Amino acid sequence: MAGVHPSTVSRVLRGKENIPIPEATRQRIKKAAKDLKYLPDERARALRLGKSHTIGLVVPDISNVFFAEIAKSIEIESYKAGYTLVVCDTNEEQEKEVHFVNNLISRGVDGLIIAPVQDSDGHIFDLKEKKYPFVLIDRCFEDMEANAIVSDNEDAAFKAVAYLARLGHKRVGFLSGRQNIYTIRKRLAGYKKAVEEYNLERNEALICGNGFTFESGYEATLEILSLPNPSTALLISGNIITLGAIKAILEKGLNIPDDISMIGFTDNIVSPYLVCPLTTISHPLREMGKKAFDLLIKHVESKDNLPFTEEIIKTQFHVRRSTDRVLSQVEAAW
Amino acid sequence: MAGVHPSTVSRVLRGKENIPIPEATRQRIKKAAKDLKYLPDERARALRLGKSHTIGLVVPDISNVFFAEIAKSIEIESYKAGYTLVVCDTNEEQEKEVHFVNNLISRGVDGLIIAPVQDSDGHIFDLKEKKYPFVLIDRCFEDMEANAIVSDNEDAAFKAVAYLARLGHKRVGFLSGRQNIYTIRKRLAGYKKAVEEYNLERNEALICGNGFTFESGYEATLEILSLPNPSTALLISGNIITLGAIKAILEKGLNIPDDISMIGFTDNIVSPYLVCPLTTISHPLREMGKKAFDLLIKHVESKDNLPFTEEIIKTQFHVRRSTDRVLSQVEAAW
DNA sequence: CCGTTTGAGGCAAACGATTGTAACAAGAGT
DNA sequence: ACTCTTGTTACAATCGTTTGCCTCAAACGG
Incomplete structure (x- = not known):
């Protein structure tokens, strides 16, 4: 439309280059581009x-606020840096993860940020071998050297x-997520260390659950509550699990924190407004996202x-209130 | 590596075509592809x-569960159909939306699903003009014919x-989100219609708020609560706003539903487990996502x-309990 | 023994943008 | 008048695939 060769268009629209092009031509090309609503083909x-x-x-x-927050912060960073972010949701399925990683490489992404499912790691090793830039986030592989923000x-x-x-608790339950996952293994390690150090009840039955779903939290809590000696407190590995746990506790007619205290891994905007305002551990998700992006x-x-x-x-x-000190427990503590 | 022309590789790996290629060559190419971990360049x-x-x-x-759910269902559908989904988060900013739409077209996506910011619609008209396939979801433009699932x-x-x-309420407040948005305008219309039909108090001061943030919900609720005659019930246009409202109500030392009833637009997994289990309107998000995808x-x-x-x-x-019938209100109703 | 079919796979153009180099013209210098 | 700049813009190759067409050789028929 401007009557010039594509290469000239490219030089004008791309700006740089030391090849001088007269203002008249520049304007003609720019006008044509605007009139045609020309968008360069990024592929x-x-x-x-x-x-x-x-x-x-x-x-x-991605429907878990935890990862949605991470995604959002990375999205904001990419936008600022002039990158486009492609988000893929593996639904905790290994097969999908492999598919997505390959697919993203196929479409030539410059790098990857991955919160892996961790049922296998071959595809991650492949990335390392190909020297493809990537950063693991939230979850890493302990036996693999790699970029990671956790x-x-x-x-x-x-x-x-x-x-x-x-606070006086002697029996603390641990509601686990999928146990082969880095975060869960670490949490379990921390739990066990504290159980040792404070001489709390050691009982494998207090460690329960294997999944990040509502149902899994519900079932696991019921199991713990139906022990001969149920725990007086729960450490819970995930916000969806927490809701399942609350359901089980309410169904049993129990009260938080009077009958059972709770601490939730991962804080979010609703934590203060639950049935019982929840004591939580918050992960600096925005910061993690930004760091992962910058590193990548x-x-x-x-x-x-x-x-x-x-x-x-x-x-x-x-x-918050879900760990309020309860009289009977205080007495037990003395 | 297999010692054949790229075109032959393509024919073997792509499967189809009626051009016959002997099994021996096929195997040689497939083996080479596997050994090299060959991935075709999708661009x-x-x-x-x-x-x-x-x-x-x-x-x-994307950090709002409402849209995260939609994203998730579309993601699942795309995966099943052999499509890759690219998710972009506009942060309710018009400028970003235009950027993303152009960017996605630039990279040659086959179609778009958009929940628009609705500060303008020029870029959407452009899509129509170019006959680019797209589907609006959750929010549509009333004066524009287009594919839409709302x-x-x-x-x-x-x-x-x-x-x-x-239930006997005479003064119902409406906590609005951004008021130029389709969903909000429709909700407001429904609200006003009911106010007419049931002869409730007509008072513009009961319609409050303009944004989807926690703060906006908090501020708007404080405004309504500090009216000479605060409303006895609230209809709330969004789940984050709801949390802001709860904060304001609790800070004022009020109780839900005794002092004020609540109905929230958009149900989610935590609705039953809030300070007061929340009566909600649920949108069939999974179904909407699937329909939007299929239509696209x-x-x-x-x-x-x-x-x-x-x-x-x-x-x-x-x-749920947030609209339990309260004695004083019942009396007022008779 | 020669022409024709068929099998196997290479050639080249195309998608759209980029970029080093070439080409052509006008003007400057001698 | 002729060369040499310099300014302006075109050419062509490239990225990795795909696909219509072509080629070459072997096999086949008469």
């Missing part, structure tokens, strides 16, 4: 340039159980092989 | 084929207010110009 550009300005994010459940789950679990111990971009934009970075971020503890 | 394929098997989803806030907000609001009226794909895969489809889906009403 062609990516093909030619070997760079897509796109990064992929793979999470196990929170200090072990420390958080330890402190939470310690807090309960100091550093690797994407550097030509040389940067060393891997692994960062463990401290969590915060929010005390 | 090159998309460029050549004019089809990317990708669709774009543009939502105003829920019946007017009906839902009417029924909610009617329910409150029958129908348009994407049809060569001819299909007529636009607009579907309004009924909501459901969940009665």
Whole structure:
């Protein structure tokens, strides 16, 4: 429409280049571009340039606020940095994760941020081998060197159980998520360490559950509540699980915190407004997202092989009514 | 590596085509592909084929469970149908929406599903003009013919207010979200209709708020509560707003439902477990997502110009304790 | 023994943008 | 008048696939 060669259009629209093009032509091209609502074909550009300005994010459940927050912060960072984010939801299915990782590579994303399902790690090793830039978030593989931004789950679990111990609790239950997952293993480790240190009841039956669903939280809580000696407090590994637990507790006609105290892993905007305002551990999700993005971009934009970075971020503890000190427990403590 | 021309590789790996290729060669190529962990370059394929098997989803806030649920269901459908979903979060910012829509088109997505910010609609008209397949979800433009899957907000609001009226409430407040948005306008219409029909108090001061944030819900509720005659019930347009409202109510030392009843637009997994189990209107989000996807794909895969489809889906009403009948109100009703 | 079919797979163009180089013209210098 | 700049813009190759067409050789028929 401007009567010039595509290469000239490219030079004008892309701006840079030292090749001088007279203002008259520039204007003609720009006008034509605007009139035609011309949008460059990013796939062609990516093909030619070997760079897509796109990064992929793979999470196990986007409908869980935990990952939705992470996704949101990464999205905001990418937008600011001129990258487009492609979010994929694996639904905690390993097969889907492999599919998405391959798919994202196929479409030429410049890098990946992954919160892996952790049923296997072959595809992650492949990434390392291909020297494809990636960052693990929230969950990492302990036997693999890689970029990772995680929170200090072990420390958080330890402190939470310690807090309960100091309130006088002797039997603390642990509602677990899927047990092969990094965060859960760490939390369990912290739990066990505190159980040792404070000499709480050691009983495998107090460790219950294997899944991040509402039902799994519900079932696991019922199991713990029907023990001969149910726990007087629960440490709960996930916000959806927490709701299942609440359902079980209410159904049993019990009261929080009078009959049972609760601490939830992962704080969110509703935590203060639940049936009983929930004491929680909050992960700095926005910060984690930003750090993961910055780290990824550093690797994407550097030509040389940067060393891997692994960062463990401290969590915060929010005390609310679900761990109010209860008379009978205080007595027991003395 | 297999010592054959790329075209032969393509024919073998793509399967189809009637050109016969001997089994020996086939195996050689497949083995090489596996050994090399060959992944086809989707951008090159998309460029050549004019089809990317990708669709774009543009939502105003992915960290809101409402949209996260929609995203999840569309993601599941796309996966099943062999499409990849690219999710973009506009953060309720018009500028970002325009950016994302253009960006998605640039990268050659086959179609778009959009829950628009609705501060403007020029870019949506552009899509129509270019005959680009798209489906609006949750929010549509009343003066524009387009594919849309929305829920019946007017009906839902009417029924909610009617329910409150029958409980004896005379002054019902409406906590609004951003008022230029389709859903909000429809809800407001339903609210006003019920106010007329049941002869409730007509007072613009009872309609309050303009935003989907926690703070906006908090502020608006404080305003209503500090009226000379505060409302005895609230209809609340969004789950984050609801939490802000609860904060305000609790801070004022009021009780739900004794001092004030509440009905929340949009149900979610926590609704039954809030300080006071919340009566809600639920939108069939999974169904909406699936319908939007199916409709989009129908348009994407049809060569001819299909007529636009607009579907309004009924909501459901969940009665919980936040609308328990309260003595003083019952008396007032008689 | 020669022409024709068939099997096997290579060639080349195309998708749209980018970029090093070439080409052409006008003007400057000698 | 002729070369040499310099300014302006076109050409062509490239990225990785796909696909219509072509080629080449072997096999086959008469």
